[in-house]
Amino acid sequence: MRALFPGSFDPVTEGHLDVLRRAASLFDEVVVCVMANAGKTGRFPVTERLDRLRAVTTGLGNVSVDSHTDGLLVDYCRSAGIDVVVRGVRDGADAEHETRLARVNRELAGIETFFIPADPALAHISSTLLTTVHASRSS
Numbered sequence: 640m641r642a643l644f645p646g647s648f649d650p651v652t653e654g655h656l657d658v659l660r661r662a663a664s665l666f667d668e669v670v671v672c673v674m675a676n677a678g679k680t681g682r683f684p685v686t687e688r689l690d691r692l693r694a695v696t697t698g699l700g701n702v703s704v705d706s707h708t709d710g711l712l713v714d715y716c717r718s719a720g721i722d723v724v725v726r727g728v729r730d731g732a733d734a735e736h737e738t739r740l741a742r743v744n745r746e747l748a749g750i751e752t753f754f755i756p757a758d759p760a761l762a763h764i765s766s767t768l769l770t771t772v773h774a775s776r777s778s
Contacts, residue, residue, distance in 0.1 A: 642666040642723040642753065645674045645712055648688045649681055656695060658727035658755045663699050665753075669725065671696065672715065673706040713748035724750055729757040 644659055648671075662669045673688045683691075685706050692704045707715040712724065724744060726737045734754070741752035 640666050640723060641668045641670065641719070641721045642725050643712070643716055643719070643721045644669055644671045644725045645707075645715075646672075647676045647679055647681070648673050648692060649679065649683055651688070651691050651695060654727060654729070654757055657758050658725065659696070659702065660699065661755050662725040662753075663702050666723070666725075667701060669699075669702050670719065670721065671702060671704050673704075673708070674712060674715075675708040711747070713744055713750055716744075716750050717748060722750060724752045726752055726754055727757050728754050 642662060642665075644662055646655065648655060659669065659671055671692055673685055673692070685708060689704055689706055696702045696704060705719075716722070716724070724741070726741070728734045728737055737752070737754065741754075744750040744752060
């Protein structure tokens with residue numbers, strides 16, 4: 640079974656990698672896919688995010704890297720023959736947000752969502768936090 644692990648990965652974090660490694664142990668293939676997020680302003684170009692993802696996933700033989708920045712997640716899933724989306728969940732707010740998206744994806748295209756709870760040691764890390772810390776240290 641093929642699964643999609645979508646995200647902005649702007650930048651990729653240890654939390655993302657933890658969820659990805661765990662998903663790779665559960666599914667035959669996992670496509671980690673850089674997606675556009677209308678609610679976020681991209682800090683790094685998509686090509687750089689793809690390069691970073693390829694670099695950190697080299698040891699995961701059943702993981703491939705792709706992007707889909709024009710259209711819906713369900714459109715990508717349909718074209719790639721993927722029926723399951725993997726989402727990491729850090730806290731209750733994530734769970735609520737992701738559950739709403741999961742309902743829409745199921746309603747639109749029959750796509751199921753598999754939630755992987757964040758490792759508590761990594762749950763506080765987000766791409767936004769990393770970027771903020773980096774920016775304040777660079778100033």
